[in-house]
Amino acid sequence: MEAATAVETIQREMTVFARRARASAGRLHPELSLVSYTLLGHLEEHDGCRATDLAAHYALDKSTVSRQVAALERAGLVERRQDPEDHRVQLLHLSAAGRRILGQVTVSRRAAVGERLAEWSREDLERFAGYLVRYNAWPGPSEGS
Amino acid sequence: MEAATAVETIQREMTVFARRARASAGRLHPELSLVSYTLLGHLEEHDGCRATDLAAHYALDKSTVSRQVAALERAGLVERRQDPEDHRVQLLHLSAAGRRILGQVTVSRRAAVGERLAEWSREDLERFAGYLVRYNAWPGPSEGS
DNA sequence: CCGTACTGGTTGCAGAGTACAACTCACGCC
DNA sequence: GGCGTGAGTTGTACTCTGCAACCAGTACGG
8 A cells, every 4th residue: 555545545534434423423422412522522631721722623613612612501511710810711611510421421432432443452442542643633734634 | 551541542533533524624625515525535436326325324314415416416526327227226426527526625635634644654654544444344333433 | 091903702694414204206025 | 906115305493613793801002
């Protein structure tokens, strides 16, 4: 396989994955959309981050994030607190309920993903995970695929 | 890194990727949405496949595929021909225009993906591509992530 | 101090993608 | 012929999304 072919394959397979992701999200956890799940997951790792950070990280419009966060807050899954140092900024935090839901969903997702990765060797798993992290960590301008 | 951690990372990173994919598709080729691009790409490899095949492959509702295909046909990118053996079935084919557009978009996507993969060794590229193929090829019931 | 530029966030609006359900048409089997 | 099944379409409703306009708070230059 040539490098160019590999690039093309990566591009294609990533796209296939992306196309399926939403559907599986709906099946796996109807109570939490793919977006909501992703945002909650991000908050778990970056507690107290700002809405703008989310928008930048996921290449979303700030209005979209605003609405999603508002929905999550209505559902009682996140809390918004004003930054005492800058009154424009809202610091986002997972609520206890949000943490609980996120945990449940993560378990079911891990089960589904784990099922399909069951046959993989541990070495392959770790390398695959490393590749994905490396791919997504790329800081450049075209962040999606 | 443990296997469970690797699974979790894979799940998370794939989700991050999925979240960004649509946005980047819009930036990279506004004239062809992620869906359209994916469907066209599938047709390129499986010329003459049926709408139902697309629905199954991408975990989409058949009505969604029907509308997407209709749009692609209106745009002159695909052609629908009746299967002479079964008048229920429509066989889908790329038109010349569809092939051309797909080629252009593939080039621009490959450039973007290639840019972010530029620093990767050829061995890593091939292994990454292989992992993605392997992941997506899993035939089981929960196909997304 | 005041005005201007900038940043974080919200709201109005419009469009794409999607699912579900109900329907039509064609096939296959009894 | 009649019934169940599969492919595809259409009606409907909902979510996600971006863009543009806007408000509120901050930072900087006079």
